Amino acid sequence: MKKRCNICNHKFIDKLSLGKHPCADTFLKNRLKAQKLKRYPLEVGFCKCSHMTSIYPVPKYIRYEKYDYSYTSDNSIVSRTHFKDIAYNLTRNHKLNKKSFVVEAGSNDGTFLKKIYNFSKAKILGVDPSKNITDISRKKKIETFTNYFSRATAKIILKKFGKADIIYGANVFNHVDDSDDFLEGAKILLKKDGHLILEVPDLNSLIKKVGFDTIYHEHRHYFSEKSICKVLKKNNFFVYKIKKINYMSGSLRVFASKLKKKNQFYNPRKVSLNEFKIFKKKVLLIIQKVKEFIKKHQYTIGVGAATKGNTLLNCCEITDKDLKFIVDKSKHKINKFAPGTGIKIIKETNNINADSALILPWNITKFLIKKKFFKRIKYTSIPKIIKSLKRTKKKKLIKKIKEDLF
Secondary structure (H helix, E strand, O other), X not given: OOOEOOOOOXXXXXXXXXXXXXXXXXXXXXXXXXXXXXXXXXXXXXXXXXXXXXXXXOOHHHHHOOOXXXXXXXXXXXXXXXXXXXXXXXXXXXXXXXXXXXXXXXXXXXHHHHHHHHHHOOEEEEEEOOHHHHHHHHHOOOOEEEOOOOHHHHHHHHHHHOOEEEEEEEOOHHHOOOHHHHHHHHHHHEEEEEEEEEEEEEHHHHHHOOOHHHOOOOOXXXXXXXXHHHHHHHOOOEEEEEEEEOOOOOEEEEEEEOOOOOOOOOOOOOOOHXXXXXXXXXXXXXXXXXXXXXXXXXXXXXXXXXXXXXXXXXXXXXXXXXXXXXXXOOOOOOXXXXXXXXXXXXXXXXXXXXXXXXXXXXXXXHHXXXXXXXXXXXXXXXXXXXXXXXXXXXXXXXXXXXXXXX
16 A cells, blocks of 8 residues: 655645456456456545555556456557557657667557558567567567566667667556656666657546546556656656647657757646545546436446446446446457456447447547447436536526525
8 A cells, every 4th residue: 555656755645535446457258257356446645746646556467467458559540540640740850760769668559669660660669568469569560578668678678779769658657666667767778869758648637527537557657747747857857848638538748858958848737636626526426427327227338448437337336237238349358348347348330229328438429429329329428427517517606696686
């Protein structure tokens, strides 16, 4: 159990508890085994340095090695477009060519690295701890280390390949147990004028959008602009740019280097304690509203077997009796069962009969509701519930004003 912040070592000033949950990305072929997966307390501590940390860390072997990892970067057009765009921009802005060397930490199935190679012909290398995922990457002829990116791994890569021009990590730094060890590895491997580019979920966006379903055991850290600048500075990296991107419900793309640049990034945004307390209250309201929605409708299905969806389902204590099934396109999830709830994942078709749906990957709602079967059913999601709560609050305020006037 953690009592202090991983970034500044101060005691937590508040915390959020979401009950006991299994690891959210553990989809299994057996319903009973999925329902009986070991549950761990899902709690996060909030620190005055504007950082949120997992209080009960689950061993990384259980998170990434014991079971097949189900998330793949090429699973949706949203993620494929995201990695294509960043690969193109990095190639152009950093003038990458066949003499360049690009390393991706947490490379998953190699989607980003493949795009980098197509645009620049640069030498590429992936590092990822999940064997079933690195096997996919190797089938694409992308050299990949099945390991965690660390100081020790960086030394092996350095000896075999030399120093890197760019180290890129998308939604990986927030998974890392020891952020100092990760950054020490980056320092060892990067050229003197090299660039470290990290994408992490934005704590400010998480709080504002009440994206509590982004909290799950695979995530160890929840960075704000302030806290990620702090940990990079602590490890002698200079942040020269932070770009807010609308990916994974709101993320930060952080550009850092070992050399101090003229255009250093200043005045990073932070999350206040008051914002965190309001966020906690909204979480309870959303859980209540989801339960009411499920109870109100006779035949509800889930749309999109997103990892984040399992936090929502387990928080609401939804089972396969409440949600008949979840539709998805990923071959790594179809005919498997969601962790904890045991809800079956089936292949998405246009012939789906239901009267309501719960959208789990709500960050791509606009894309999902274009599907034909949505024309026949009502749906809800976290953003839709938040809008409803705002309308209700506004109506109550107007009513109170009228009562005061008359």
